[in-house]
Amino acid sequence: MAEMRSSNPVFSRRGFAGRSTPSSGYYGPGAPGGYAPPGGGAPPTPTPEQLAGLYRAPSGLTVDDVVVHTLGLFAVMAVTGAVGWAIAPTTPAVGFTAMFAALALSLVISFGRRLRPALIVLFAALEGLFVGAVSRFYEDAFHGIVLQALLGTAVVFVAMLVAYRSRRLRATERMARVVYGSLLGVVMLGLTDLVIRAVSGSHLPIINDASPLGILFSLAVLVVASLQFILDFDYIERAIAAGAPRSEAWRAGFGLLVGFVWVYLEMLRLLSKLRA
Known part of the structure; x- marks a missing residue:
């Protein structure tokens, strides 16, 4: 995600960037890529590691x-x-x-x-x-x-x-x-x-x-x-x-x-x- 710039000097800070959405490979509801994988078809079942990554984000x-x-x-x-x-x-x-x-x-x-x-x-x-x-x-x-x-x-x-x-x-x-x-x-x-x-x-x-x-x-x-x-x-x-x-x-x-x-x-x- 691009760095977010502020016209307000109080809020300007070097190196601040918006939080990137984690890429977990999960395409279910709420995932960054939408509700289906890029190739179409049914969404894959997320692995325990993928779910843990989402919760830790x-x-x-x-x-x-x-x-x-x-x-x-x-x-x-x-x-x-x-x-x-x-x-x-x-x-x-x-x-x-x-x-x-x-x-x-x-x-x-x-x-x-x-x-x-x-x-x-x-x-x-x-x-x-x-x-x-x-x-x-x-x-x-x-x-x-x-x-x-x-x-x-x-x-x-x-x-x-x-x-x-x-x-x-x-x-x-x-x-x-x-x-x-x-x-x-x-x-x-x-x-x-x-x-x-x-x-x-x-x-x-x-x-x-x-x-x-x-x-x-x-x-x-x-x-x-x-x-x-x-x-x-x-x-x-x-x-x-x-x-x-x-x-x-x-x-x-x-x-x-x-x-x-x-x-x-x-x-x-x-x-x-x-x-x-």
């Missing part, structure tokens, strides 16, 4: 695999998020340290040659610490904003899923370039803002100010971040169709986690500007 990726692994990663993030929320007032440095560690780890996961589930779980834990600390900061400033942002993120996720399933939005190379170029730009702006705050105590107005331009900027970034889900859904659909190994559920869960966190943080930023 690795099963492919399913939607259930993606759901289970994604929920597991979100559970890890929720647990460490509660820790980040609790310690944020007294040790705010933990959240920022977790942010930089998660950023570095995401690059290792995205561009590494091998899939390492342990690193993905660690990434979810670090994201939880960071998101929990940031959420506590916003909640202390704007009561109820965290719940609003969570509900808003859930609405965006469902809307993108409906748009994808109805084929109103499809993943393209151009969309991938826009989404990940914007993600890189937002990260660089955020790091620049942190440096400016540390050096001069000032900040970048377009990121933090509740001006019309600042609100428009946050809205535009939120729209682009929402398209991350379209790229995720596209990868999952094509990975399942290509018979990808079940371990790819970890990569799919990682991509969905990245998209959820990005949309959630942009939702927090936009709501805070609207309520300022």
Whole structure:
């Protein structure tokens, strides 16, 4: 089977190819060649060795695999998020340290040659610490904003899923370039803002100010971040169709986690500007 390529850098991995269907010589129901041998006639009775080979063949990726692994990663993030929320007032440095560690780890996961589930779980834990600390900061400033942002993120996720399933939005190379170029730009702006705050105590107005331009900027970034889900859904659909190994559920869960966190943080930023 041809190598399955993804326009999503989070999901691209060297050497990944769809799972090949085992060639066992069995032409019965469910066999790759159909219901009869190439020469016609009654299907031959499979030998015990052929049946054992079919049962030992690795099963492919399913939607259930993606759901289970994604929920597991979100559970890890929720647990460490509660820790980040609790310690944020007294040790705010933990959240920022977790942010930089998660950023570095995401690059290792995205561009590494091998899939390492342990690193993905660690990434979810670090994201939880960071998101929990940031959420506590916003909640202390704007009561109820965290719940609003969570509900808003859930609405965006469902809307993108409906748009994808109805084929109103499809993943393209151009969309991938826009989404990940914007993600890189937002990260660089955020790091620049942190440096400016540390050096001069000032900040970048377009990121933090509740001006019309600042609100428009946050809205535009939120729209682009929402398209991350379209790229995720596209990868999952094509990975399942290509018979990808079940371990790819970890990569799919990682991509969905990245998209959820990005949309959630942009939702927090936009709501805070609207309520300022």
